[in-house]
Amino acid sequence: MAERGGKRSSSFSAPVYFRLLPALTSLLLVLSYPKFDQGWLAWVALAPLSYYLLKTRTLKAAAAGGLACGFLFYAGILYWIYPTMRAGGVEPAVSALGLLLLSLLMSSEFLLVSVFGFYLKKAGLKAWPYVFAAGWFLLEYGKVYLSAKAVWFPWFMLGYTQWAYTPLIQLASVTGVYGLGAAVCFTGALAGSLFALDGPAWKKGVRFLPALMLFAAIWLFGARELRRADAAVPRLTFTAALLQPSIDQYAKWDAAEAGNIMRNMEGLAAAAKGADLAVWPENALPCWIDEPACYAWLKTAAARPAGATLVGSVSKGDGSRVAAFLLDKDGAITAAYNKRQLVPFGEYVPLRGLLGKYIKPVAALGEFLPGAPRQELMPFQGLKFGAVICYESIFPYLFTGDTRDGADFFVNITNDGWYLDTAAPYQHFAANVFRAVENRRAVLRAANNGISGAIDPWGRVTARTALGERTALLVPVRVYSERAIFPYYGKWFAGAALLLVSAFLLAVLFV
Numbered sequence: 001m002a003e004r005g006g007k008r009s010s011s012f013s014a015p016v017y018f019r020l021l022p023a024l025t026s027l028l029l030v031l032s033y034p035k036f037d038q039g040w041l042a043w044v045a046l047a048p049l050s051y052y053l054l055k056t057r058t059l060k061a062a063a064a065g066g067l068a069c070g071f072l073f074y075a076g077i078l079y080w081i082y083p084t085m086r087a088g089g090v091e092p093a094v095s096a097l098g099l100l101l102l103s104l105l106m107s108s109e110f111l112l113v114s115v116f117g118f119y120l121k122k123a124g125l126k127a128w129p130y131v132f133a134a135g136w137f138l139l140e141y142g143k144v145y146l147s148a149k150a151v152w153f154p155w156f157m158l159g160y161t162q163w164a165y166t167p168l169i170q171l172a173s174v175t176g177v178y179g180l181g182a183a184v185c186f187t188g189a190l191a192g193s194l195f196a197l198d199g200p201a202w203k204k205g206v207r208f209l210p211a212l213m214l215f216a217a218i219w220l221f222g223a224r225e226l227r228r229a230d231a232a233v234p235r236l237t238f239t240a241a242l243l244q245p246s247i248d249q250y251a252k253w254d255a256a257e258a259g260n261i262m263r264n265m266e267g268l269a270a271a272a273k274g275a276d277l278a279v280w281p282e283n284a285l286p287c288w289i290d291e292p293a294c295y296a297w298l299k300t301a302a303a304r305p306a307g308a309t310l311v312g313s314v315s316k317g318d319g320s321r322v323a324a325f326l327l328d329k330d331g332a333i334t335a336a337y338n339k340r341q342l343v344p345f346g347e348y349v350p351l352r353g354l355l356g357k358y359i360k361p362v363a364a365l366g367e368f369l370p371g372a373p374r375q376e377l378m379p380f381q382g383l384k385f386g387a388v389i390c391y392e393s394i395f396p397y398l399f400t401g402d403t404r405d406g407a408d409f410f411v412n413i414t415n416d417g418w419y420l421d422t423a424a425p426y427q428h429f430a431a432n433v434f435r436a437v438e439n440r441r442a443v444l445r446a447a448n449n450g451i452s453g454a455i456d457p458w459g460r461v462t463a464r465t466a467l468g469e470r471t472a473l474l475v476p477v478r479v480y481s482e483r484a485i486f487p488y489y490g491k492w493f494a495g496a497a498l499l500l501v502s503a504f505l506l507a508v509l510f511v
Helices: 016-032 039-045 047-055 059-077 081-087 092-106 108-123 128-149 158-162 172-195 201-207 209-231 255-271 292-302 352-358 360-364 390-394 396-404 424-439 486-510
Strands: 236-244 277-279 308-315 321-327 333-338 378-380 383-389 409-414 442-447 453-455 461-464 471-479
Touching (some): 047 108, 059 092, 108 128, 128 396, 128 486, 236 255, 277 442, 308 409, 390 424, 396 486, 409 424, 424 442, 453 471
Parallel strands (some): 236 277
Antiparallel strands (some): 308 321
8 A cells, every 4th residue: 555644555565666766856857957958857856866755764864865865976076176166286085075065065955855754744645745845845945044154055046947048037036946846846856755645646747736826826926927028228337348367277277377368368458448347257367366466467467448357366365365356447456356155175265173183185285264244246337246256156145135135136256167168157156147137237247267148137148258268358238226025025935835844843843
């Protein structure tokens, strides 16, 4: 007998394929993400894991399945860590160990949600997919904010799998990427729960109708939003030049290459002279901007008859900073931004005192300081824009905070050269699409090696470069007066999910 009314049958025996179901979920999720970009698979990807959780008999088995699912998934989606470390001169064994340990650590997300799903069975199969999806919403919402206070790596969001489906991603303007991820989770969870129920196929088909209705509602909402976008009138249009110098990552700080890098940037800057805003990528300079000779060269290279230039550079200042500087037409610095969310083990070392005692390379690593959580927006032609650097594009709260402070558009400067020709630059670019939709603000992106591009407030990529291309991409940027719901009221969706999950947990654990 299969489960009925949420009660488990003692006669269920697990065939061999049953133990492989978590791995099937991992495979489907990996294929849903860039570079594979089969995002449609994500809508059913969680069905195998959901069925596994509903049919497994013990908490230990549920936890093991969730852990295996998360480990295989993260090893697949973060595979680029291995070639990145190898290109940096790290030994093969250490590089492989780094990937495996990070995958194991990140798999705790799937472990947590699987334990939650196991206990949730006591509430009954009919309610299970709905509350499980709410739990997924909280998991993703929580891990992003955890990163503000602790060390985590919220690279994966289930909603990111839908980045290429423009009508579907419009939901992010209301709920953020979290709501779309919960919707994708719900369809898979509902499908998995139906397989765990007895009954004829037609009856299961009827019970799947809520998922189909939800998908249709999201699509229709998105289609309406895109029609509104086509009718919207921009309040201002300007031209931006996105400079992509394609400098070899491991030559950037080679003193012998400084002259070549400077000539490279000068050539691209000359091609951008007609633009209102020229954007150089993160760490575009082969020197520190504080050095008089470096700044003197920059003033000459960035000076243009009209417009402004945003330049990424490390800066000593009151401590080492990863920063961006806005220069006027004469090359004078008029505004600056210090990166707020630093990359663990890349720009700072968590637990340096402890780890440095046992791992000599950790003790030898340099370290930057984070910028203040609230910083002045950059002024531009009567507008204000928010600057974000590299890794910061995966933190929605940085963008929503700047939107509430009056940002009219965003500029993301980055250096994805570390990742070579892997899936990482494509994954990173996709996150920016959601930041545009969530805030109804255009996002400009200049990357050292790519992918650079322009994204409009509805997540439509209006221009982009190829990976490894050397170019100055000129793009028209339209600034609208649209106002998204998410930056102002998004937290209420998280509050509602928390209440729902808490109520069901209290019911199944203590009643």
